[in-house]
Structures are given as structure tokens and as C-alpha cells.
Amino acid sequence: MTIKDKTCIVGVGQTEFGHRGQFAHKSQSVQIGEALEEALEESGLDRTEIDGFSSFSMDSNDPSLLAPSLGIPNVNYAGMVFGGGGGGGCAAIANASAAILAGYAKVVMVYKIITQPPNMRFGASYGRAARSDPRSDFHRPFGLMAPGQFFSLFFRRHMHQYGTKTTHLAEVAVAQRFHATRNPRALMKTPLTIEDHQNSRIIADPFRLFDYCQENDGGAVILVTSAERAKTLKQRPVYIMATAQGGAASWGQGLTSQNAPDDIYPSSGHRHMAPRLYAMAGIEPKDVDVAELYDHFSGMVILQLEDYGLCKIGEGGSFVENGGIKWPDGNLPVNTHGGNLSEVYLLGMTHMVEAVRQLRGTSTSQVEDAEIALVTSGPSNLPSSSMLLRR
Template sequence: MADHENAWVPDACAIAGIGATAYTKASGVSVTALAAEAALAAVRDAGLEVDDIDGMVRSDYDEVSQAALADTLGIDDLRYWGQTGAGGAAPCAMVGQAVAAIRSGLATTVLVYRALNGRSGRRLGKGVHVEGGVGGNSTYLELFSPWGMTSPGQFFAMLARRHMEVNGLTPQALAEIAMVCRRRANANPAALMYDRTMTEDDYYSARKIADPLRLFDFCLENDGGAAVVVTTAERARDLAQPPALIRSVTQATGVRVGPGQMYPVLMGESLTELPSRTAAELLYARAGLRPADVDVAQFYDCFTITLLVQLADYGFCRPEEASDFVTSGALDLAGALPVNTAGGQLSESYIHGMNHILEGVRQIRGTSTSQVDGARVSLVTSAPPPGTSALLLVGE
């Protein structure tokens, strides 16, 4: 393990360009068109041309193939293409795969993208079922679906309930996470919830969907696309934008991850320890940094409880201190750890976490709509189960 860790070279690569579409409830175009729009925006943001792109990485949940996107953009010779997952665990790992391709000489300039019609088309938050009632294609769905466990919301509700029993999670902490993300979205014109404020009364009066989670504990469903361009740090310094150096990137499954998307986590020894704890240890070790060095964080927030769990896993508090940490105001813009400064998936947009990477870069550039003064180290995380991935971005 030590030799493997020493092979990592901090700051060798950087995110040089970022791009996104508008976030809507009905895009009216194909996911390929959304991916192309986000990709072009990222390429232009970097001051590059599409012909400079010689590699692409996508999510295993993306419906847009690299060949389709290359053809749409007019790229004649794509020399590297890759894919990773699972699902929301992918975005930071996708950047890591781009770094691997560049460092190995397989590519020089890699486009990382995610596009989905998540409201008007394929809705990832919908429940699933086992076809015919039996078998789960090695996912163990057959152990859950017949008994009513069919959606991510139900899974995370069980995690929340367990944290209430074991770590003293309070409803007030979940409410504060939802409201912090909404306040950041209210400052971000690109956010879906830009013009929709939320009070504590609004939060508590919303219906419960999966006890103890309420409507505003759930992320948005929307259409849109987001992309970044990764290249060497040396080249990025000569391009149009200040580079966001990739100090560290990691993936982790943790112990006995189990098959499937997330439900088998419920069969593990603990519901309160997720792969993000394992990922955090290696992330900081590779970077030579500590949690105290992080100035701002973009936590994967498919649900409020997802964000809260990661606060302890990434070392910002102990599990039993998480509720008090949140309700102390630590996550707000003037707090000890400002989070999800564009609104997150709870209030900006749900692009499977790719929008978190864009906001992480904006914080390093100093261009966020909720800019953290002096932000130099930006943490970005992807979904904790079944595996996870994370990034530490730094400025020069």
C-alpha cells in the first residue's frame, strides 16, 4: 500500500475548463444535445478548441456514449475513452480516470461529462422492482423489492433513523442542511431554487416521504448537463482560466461493499460507517493535508442525511457531534466549513454530482456566487454507497 500511495503525484493535473447547460424541468432536447452544450462550454471556458480534446470519460449511468458525443462535437480521432460508476459515486472518480489517462500518456486533454433528462426523461429517483418478482441480477434486489424497499429515499431514511438511534441525529440538523443549501441557491441565478426561499416553517410543514425524511430532505429532479476539461497543470497554466490543481483524488469501496447500488449496505455490520470514511483517509494522505486545511466543501447531497454522514467521515466532527456541528451554523457561508455554495443537489441542480465539481472549481477561481474569502483548498465528494470518490482541489 505504501508504494502505491507514493506513486501519486499531487498537482500534476488540473481542471482547466468548466461548462454547464441551464438547469430545467423540461429541456426539450436530447441528452446528447445537453452533453454537447456543456462540453462546448467547458472547452471554450478553457480557451481550447474541440480538436484539442483527445479523451473522454463518462458515468456508467450516462445515456450519451463517447462516440456519440465525439461525433456531435466533430472530433475526428478520440484516442482514449473511459467509464466509471456506480451512479452518483462516479463524478470525482471520472476526474481521477482522466488524470490516470493523462499521466499514463493515453491522452493529453480529457473531457469529463454528465448529462441527463432527469425530470422529463429517465427519473433516477423512481422506485425499482425485480422483473418477474424473482432474481436480482447479482444486486440482491430480490431481498428488498418484494418487501417494499424500492427507492433511494427509503434506503437513506433507514440510515437517518439509525443515526438518530446511535448518534443522536436531530430533525433540526436535517432542517438546517436543507436551509443552508437553499440560501446558497438563492444567491445563484443558475440554481433551480434561485427565486424560492425556504423558512424553517416551510421545511417542517412539508410532507414526509420516507420517515424521518421530508420533501425538502430530497434532492431535485431536473434536466441538464455539466462538463469539465482536465489536462496537465503545466498546460493549464497557459490557458484562459486559473487552473484548479488536482491535489488529490481517490476512490474507495470500504470493507465488504456488497453488490448492487446501495441496498446491500443494509445487510452490513454497521449502517453508520460508509465508504467515505475509507476514501477520506487516503484522500488526505495523498494530498498531505488535514480536514482543518479545507476551506470549503461540496458534499454529495442526494438527501440531507447523505451530507450529514460525510461530515464525520471526512473528519470535521465525530459522528455523535454531527447534529450540534450543523446547528451551530458551521455550514453557512461565514461558518467553519461552508458547504454546497451553489445550492447543491438539494437546491441548485441534480446532475449526479458533476455540478459539485464545477462549484469546487469556481471556489478556487474566486468566481462563486457565494464565494468563500481566501478559499484555497476545496473538497468535492461523490455519493458514499456502494463505493465513493472524492477530490481535493487547490489554487496556486
Template sequence: MVWVNQDKCAIAGVGATDYYIRGKSYPRTINEMVGEAILKACDDAGINVKQIDGFAYYSGAQMGYGDKVDTASLMEMLGIEEVGFTAALTSGGGGAAGAVGLATAAIQNEDANYVVTVMALQQYRQRLGTVFGASAPSPENSFLQPSGLVGPGHLMSVLARRHMHLYGTRREAFAEVVISQRLNAMNRPQAIRRNELTLDEYFASPMLADPLCRLDFCLETDGAVAWITTSTERARDLKQKPVLIHAAAHGGTRNWGRAFAWMGMPDPDFGSSGHKPIGDRLWQQSGLAPSDIDVALIYDHFSAMVVMQLEDYGFCKKGEGGEYVESGAIRYKGGSTPVNTHGGQLSEAYIIGATHTREAVEQLRGVAINQVKDAEFALVTGGPASLPVSGCILRRDS
């Protein structure tokens, strides 16, 4: 069944601050970075910031785990007089792609005309790498903390090891994700990591949570990214070529549930990203298949989750993600489906998934640094995390 909202809304503008190594954004405030990203997105779209009348957040409107944006405060800061919509998806980076659908719902329901989504991160107080260890005790944390599972990477390593056990996946597959994305970041001035990376250097990287080494972990960075969603009809009268929202889905199954903060999943969910129901819905909504995707922006907080998402979205069969990646299929040059052409969260910057939407828009406008020739469809995914997880398909306007 074709999605009722297919191609009726579009992303009309994107904006971003510089990206900073964790803590290096200080003395800037997070509100300052949020404001800069939103103003740049408005300028990119060719609208006045006072035309914004809706906010569609994800991660519960949290900017990381220590800051939270407030719509009223943003309205005061930006001079916005009135809004007709303000809402947020729950979870963390799992909702990154789903926020596109949330904005679409606001516009299609005629609650707002110009909806902004923004994500920012500033880690001078609490780094995300140890966030569970710093959290207050709870039924879930009381299981995790005594086990030494104090950060997302420690938890993700258990899922990665299970995938290796079930399917024979090798660390060489994780290495290929890291190395291929590093190659994509080398010519990007804003990328944090731009030095060439060899396989030997990957295997020499310190082991942080077996089988994941330091290079399997996403960057710890600060910055902000925002984008403006409006109706396709309005977007076609604006400054930039619109990028159409072709399909969007968020949710997930109870078996995935709290994901890597739970560890109660049965196989095959345990050795997965939890995204298969989202992938199934996207292909049904869009009438497309994985082979129709020209560029995939796959949430890469950890390299192993790229492998598992490629399986869950059907780019290869379950258990064959390692072989698929090792074949070179995800390479920008020579691959069948280029993945994370901006370098992703492993090499460019980690702003909780927002950089992926920015890259998808640039690819479909035809202005990306590592431009995929004639790119028409881009898949964007949200992080394998507690529900909801999410995905969307964006389309080049004809």
C-alpha cells in the same frame, strides 16, 4: 505519502446547460445537452473541441438510469478524429469525484492530452426517485421491492434512522443542511429552488420516507455539466486560471459494498456514508487535514448523507455530525467550513454530482457567486452509493 500525481494535472474549463425541472428539457435531446456542455467547457478553457482526445466518465457512462453516452457517437457529433483514452468508473454518483482521478491517470500515462468528463440527466422516461421499483428482479431487488423500498430515498431513510438511533441525531440537523443550502441558492439565477425556507416550513414538508421529508430529497432535474482536464503545464497556457488536482481517490470497503441497495452492513458502517476510507486516503495523499479545507462540496442526494460524510471525512467525530451541523459550522456566512455554497443538489440542481465540481472550480478561480474569501483548497465528494465512492481535493493555482 504524497500522491504521485499531486498538482500535475488541472481542470482547465467547465461548461453547463441551463438546469430544468424534471422533464422540462424536452424536446431537447440528451445528446444535444451533452454537446452544449462540452462545447462550453472547451470555450471556457480556450481550446477547440477537436483537441479533445480522451473521455473519463463515471456511472458506467450512464446519464441517469435510462440513457448512456457512447464515445464513438460523441466523436461523430463533435468532429473529434481520434481518442487515446476512453473509460468509466462503475457505480452511479459515487464516482462523481473519482472521475477527476481517472482523467489524471489518462494524462499522466500520456494516453491523452485533453480529457473531458460529462454528466447529463433527462428524466422524461424514468425518474430516478422510483428507479429500483422499475428495475428487473434480481437477488438484491427481490429483497428491496417487496419491502416497498422502490427508490434511493426509501433506502437512504433506513440508514438515516439508524444514525439517529445510534447517536441521537435529530431531524433538526437534516433541516439545517436543507436550510443552509437554500440560503446559498437564493441569489443564484440558475438555481431551481430560490425561495427562503424556514424551520417551520421544513417540518411541515410531507414525509416521504420516515425520517426524510420531501425537502430532505434532492431535486429531480435535467441538464448537463462537463469539464476539461489536462496537464498543469498545458493548463497554464490556456484561457483560464487552472484549478490543480491535489488528491483523488475512489474505492471503498466490502462492508459498505452495495450500500443502501443491500442493507447488510454491520455497525458502524450502517449508520455511515461509506466514505471513511476515501477520506483517510485523501488526507494521506495530500498531507492536509479537514481544517485545511476552505469549502466543501459534499454530495447531497439526501440531507442525512451530508451529516454522515462530514463525520467520515473527519470534520467532526463519529456520531457528532448532527451537533456539528446544528452549530452552524456548514454555513456560508459564519461557518467554519462552508458546505455546498451553490445550493447543492437539494436547491440548485441534481446532475448526479457534476454541479459540485463546477462550483469547486469557480470557488478556486475566485469567481463564485457565494465566494469563500481566499479559498485555496476545495473538497469534492461523490455520492454515498454502491462502490466505488470517491473524493478529490482541488487546489487554487499559485
């Protein structure tokens, strides 16, 4: 037995998108409440039907406070995915789905909110672990302490092995910026060219400014329920075909240890999950109509295209060339909302929301007749996650 097609996403809601620290004065639970209102309104569900809570990335909004704050009478399921960053997004959907199928809960709200503290940037997080973490002793003393620096090592190796170029990074940034210019809610809407990218300053070689995601405040709520219940709600149901979470132990802490085996080193760490995902859904990579791939860094989009079989290993660079992931005429439109790079960085919640919009036919860069969407969550140390949705 699997979860295939037995549960649906029936409502999505987002907060306002803020710049780093913009909502620091605002309670996170108030923002979750705002996103929930939107999700309830469009779904047709009543708040009292919600009885499950699922989140990730060490979310601090405990259901013991959240449920009474939001007028939700029963907490029949509450689950949290291990890990920081954005790796657990699709896994939080997976857990919601499993809880519903197991009979623990009837409607689960998947939520995640991020407020960036004004005095501490995410990029410095691994550097401030001094005298607290035996694992960071193996990288911090050498100045390796920011996510972009770690990922730049993967991508540099990929360039060496496969001939990938920084203009391929530019293709990702440019395509996503184009999508953002069509999305009224996106925060970065100034058109971007390959030349603009190539002329931007280097942050951690080979990554430049426009290879980096934004830093934002805000969040989203996604409502999951049974396929049966979904049939009588307001929106066209979006079926959860398959989910995968975890990774291979040989990847393990592959980001921060930099010791994944040679063959999977220049990857996103998702390569072991992809076959499980497609097998559960009973489809092949060629059946994917649109992909929302987690983009903390442009280069990781290229590596995920390979790991999910959307192109051959080592050919991610040529796949994105000449607008290869740009809507509407690319090989495969990717991050049609603009992604973390150009729409907003809310730990990948908006990638899931965008996939739902594509399958409802309401994206601002709508892929014609989109039936199946792939969504991934942040490549990092294990666990990460991904899912396939269909209309």
C-alpha cells in the same frame, strides 16, 4: 507516484438547467455540445486538442458517436466508472487525470448528462426491477425500493446512536437554500426556514420533502489537462490534489443490502476512502476551506462531514447547528451553490463545477481566500468517489 498536483481542471461548462423531463425532446449529445462550447470558450483550448473521454453512471453517450458529433478528431482514451447514480463523478475526474499522467491522452473531457424520462421517476427505479434482479428480491418484496427509503434507514440509526435530530436535517436544507438564493442559476430560490422544513410532509421517515434532492435534466462538461498545459490557458488552474474511488468491500452493496458492519452502518460508506484522499493530498481535514458534499438527501451531508473528518463521528448534527455549514460565517461552508437540494440535481456535476468556481474566486457565495476544496460524489453502493482540489 501519485497524481498529486500533476493535472488541472481548466474549463467547465453547463447546459441549461431543466425540470424533470424538460429536455426529453432534446438529444443528449446536443446538450453535451452546448456545455462543451462553454468549457472550451472559457478555457482557451481548441476542440481538436481533446483526445479523451471520461464519464460515469452508465452514460449512454458513446465516444464513437460523440467524437464525430463534436468535431473531436481522435479518441485516444475512453473510460467509464462502474455504478449508477452519482457515485462516480470524482472517479471520472480521477480517471481523466490518470489517463493524462499515463500519456494516453492530453486533454480529457469529463461529461455527464441526465434526462429524466417523463414516465419513470428515479425514485421508483429499484421498485421496477421485479423479475430481473436476484439482489432486489431481498428488499423489494418489503416495500424498500427507493433511494430515499434506503438512506432513511441509515439516518434513523444515526439518530438513535448519536442523538441526531430532524432539525439537523433542516439546518442542511436551510443553509443550502440560502446559498441557492444567491445563485442566479439555482432552481429553488424561495427562502426556507427550519419551521418550513419541519412542517413539510414526510416522505420516508425521518426524511421530509425538503430533505430530498430535485429531479432535473441537464449536464456539464469539465476539461482536464496536464498542469504544464494549464499554465498557458485562460483560467487560473485548479489543481487536482488527490482523488479516491471505490470503498471497502465490507460496505460493498451497503445501501441496498443494509448489511454493512455495525460500526460503519450509520455512515456514508466513504469512511475508508477519506484517509487515502488526505494522505495523497498531504493535508488534513482542517485544511479544507469549502466542501461540496453530494446531497441526494440532506442527511447524507451530515454523515459525510463525519466520514471526511470535518467533525468527529457522531457529531455531524451539532456541527450543522446554528448555521454551521452556512456561508459566510459557518464552521465550514458546504454546498455553496445550493447543491442537489436547491440548485439543481445533475448527478453531482455541479458540485465539481462549484468547487472550481470557489478556487477561481468566482462563486456567488465566495469563501474568502478559498485555497482547498473537498468534493464528494454520491454515497451509495460501492464504488463512490471524492477529490481534493486546490488553487
